Amino acid sequence: MDEMFCFQCQQTAHNEKCNGKAGVCGKKSDTAKAQDELIGALIGLAKAAECGTPTDSTDRLVLKGLFTTITNVSFNTKTVNELTAEVEEEKRKICKSKVDNYDLSRLWEASDDIRSLKSLILFGIKGMAAYAYHALVLGKTDSEVNSFFYTALRAIEGESNPDKLLGLVLKTGEVNFRCMALLDSANTESYGNPVPTVVPLTIEKGPFIVVSGHDLHDLKLLLEQTEGKGINIYTHSEMLPAHGYPELKKYKHLKGNFGTGWQNQQSEFHNIPAPILFTTNCIMPVRQSYSDRVFTTSVVSYPELVHIGDDKDFSPVIAKALECGGYDEDKEMTGMNGGHTVMTGFAHNAVLSRADEIVALVKQGKIKHFFLIGGCDGASPSRSYYTDFAKATPPDTLILTLACGKYRINDLDLGAIEGIPRILDCGQCNDAYSAIRIALALADAFGCSVNDLPLTLVLSWYEQKAVCILLTLLYLGIKNIFLGPTLPAFISPGVLDILVKNYNITPTDVPEKDLAKALGRK
Template identity: 60%
Template sequence: MSTMFCFQCEQTAGGKGCTKAGVCGKSADVALQQDELTAALVELARAAQGKKSSPRVDELVLQGLFATVTNVNFDGARINEWIQKIRTEIIAFGGAAPFDAAALWQGDPDTVSLRSTLLLGLRGMAAYAWHAYTLGKTDDEVTAWFYKGLNAVGADHSAGEWLELLLEFGRVNLKCMALLDEANTSAYGHPTPAEVPTNVAPGPFIVISGHDLYDLKQLLEQTEGRGVNIYTHGEMLPAHAYPELRKYAHLKGNFGTAWQNQQKEFDGVPAAFLFTTNCLMPPKASYADRVFTTAVVGYPELQHIPDEDGRKDFSPVIEKALELGGWTETRHFTGINGGSRLLTGFARQTVLGAAGQVIDAVKAGAIKHFFLVGGCDGARPGRNYYTEFVQKAPQDTIILTLACGKYRFNDLDLGTIGGLPRLMDMGQCNDAYSAIQVALALADAFQCGVNDLPLTLVLSWYEQKAVCILLTLLALGVKNIYLGPTLPAFISSNVLNILVEQFGIKPISTPEADLQAILG
């Protein structure tokens, strides 16, 4: 069998690529199976070219791409099932020219870099499209672009053509994030600010992790009146801001901190854990019996909750929580910095609702600068940069944040400016759409371009959803983004030079130096 190669996440071995086993915990065999799954998707896109697809095939494309995102699926048997289903659809379309999985990571370094960037972006967008799809929302242009993008991955292009594809993809991903925003807000209402407790009450409880709000809604419905409390974890924290989810009294609070701490924080906890998306880490034997997966998430020997015609039966999760019983007294927990106060729900409608207040504060000099400090979190050293950056940002600045990187600092109390919190959590990673809408509205209010605003993006990246968001920002012409904690291993030196020259991408240095460079 060929040697694995994977450099899609920020923590990849040696900053170059995993070749024996994934730093994420996936085996070499599973990594190779994921490559075979990707190759099958390329062949499916070739077979479907010029022909009418179907919802069944579209589902396979979304699931197959989503399953290969970091920390989603470690189950070789599940991956092989997808491969076989895709092969069946390829035959039904009349066949296609084969694509060698090994070719994904081979060739001219710049071509590999550009190809990989597009592929990883497609994987991230598939996650967003899947969440919208489960709520009945689709968009023909977004769906068609998965086939176009996969065809492009399997073809040769000049450097200029690759760049055009990447920017076109970024524009389509914005449309995909808007689709998911519409799906979530039409189903659950627009987010409003919420203070989320970090304590855990006595009695049975379930911790739900990931991003899928529809899974949470079904779990809340099925546990109502059962004496089982629900706590969010990781990127599910912003769920507390949605009125149609917050109305359930047994949605009690948030458990734990960043996703990479789960092996320590879940150990010995008398509760059931449900993973709806990434980021699942290989569970320790001491708590593996109480971890459940659903949707495209998978891990060998963990119990999986299937989808039955758009609905799921979470009875096994609920029964496990009742069996374990929870704690007998209230447990008190804090964030990474010792705080126990988490705020969320500052999405675009809330922030733009205070636009007049914000604009007046800027004109009066009370607010000098906005920082969007967001993105993915991880365990690699150097991520304390983001905590220090937020702590050292002047009192006349506002910090907007989103995605799981906020767990580095979201328990800090930074005070207020003009009645607004200095630290405002805008939501999940896909809620970058809200941040973009706020930036565009402020630019319109000040009659300037986005790049002329007193706004700087300071982003951390870990996995593929961060890639698609970055490409969207570049497609919108946003410049001078600070990116860290390390540059992607899949970006070659020549491609990096293009990003620096055309878009002003800046690797982070130190909080002090970067703040000085930004604020002068």
């Protein structure tokens, strides 16, 4: 296959596949093909692990390699090829026998259902690798989780039985649940349990740095290195939940949040008088109007940008902030609905501390339904569905938000129920464990299953972390999920039929119609 083939994200061209010279995300075909070769090499490494003994270095390389291939992480063919070379060297270290890599074009050219099932596994472990990598950075690892990556990678080449592949799809969801719990404990042990926090959107005058991505460890290091230097720090998009963690909140120069969802960065970063640091995914093709002020670190890589290496010396970012100087006066920014503040910090510990109160309000009829409206965001106009849906929810309902889809609704003022805000932000996709824990705890409190709760999940998906979260929900047996704005291009009609029959997954339609269906179901 000479041309690029990619259909792993929601913005895939024509909801079929990206091919030709570049994908809709801006990734060039040579980079996409290099990432496929990296996956093929990782499958070779997983096979080599059967004849040898993988080490901690092997495990870390598997996580880093899978994480690198997530949408909007790396646009740099050179660094992808360098990582593939590291995988090859590691393969030789752990196994003296010759082990061939896998040609990923064999997967893309497979029959529809086999390709669909294997894609669910592959994209699921890519998302899970991101969670495991973040936990590893904070010193947390799980041998069962690490072992599963090798099993799943080998199955992508070697398994052809649809029933066994479907079982492995659900196993991916099961292991991801364990992995999300691992990351949750890593974050809370390092930074404390998040607390509800109002986050301003106004940017104060003077030098500042914008930090995007999910890596709380990188943010902590930057906060330490900028303390006392007259530089304010603002989160962007995925980094918003950092404001809820006590060990990060104590830095007074962590001021607020810059801008809205990741998909708006090209306009919001236009001529920004400050540097931007990308710590993980969601970097977009960088425009000339701010390219000299963008820095990357960790797995993020973009041609010709300054990369902060493993030493995590952010001096170049700090120097650029002082050089740019920031705004001459406070700059008032707003959310996507015109609001001036947003809230975060309603993780499972904060919400469950009020569980008795919430249960009582349900029994009193003051809370009649719960909605989880969240997931990955994107630029498609159809994503206004989620804003419209939230606005249409009745005043006796609570909305949990999750991941960057929250930016569609998190600055809305929908009021409160007996002092409980109607919009409760659980965090990012890294914090999906919180939302699941809340749902399971409510089910336990009412002595029923999650599917019997007055709860509706209205999810948006964009990339591979959303895929592994969906697989976890399926593993837990959660049904009646509204999924949009489009169904994944890699889901074949046969596999979709299984998901609809077994889990009643429903494509999003018109907000009012879906809302009536959700409220009528319980």
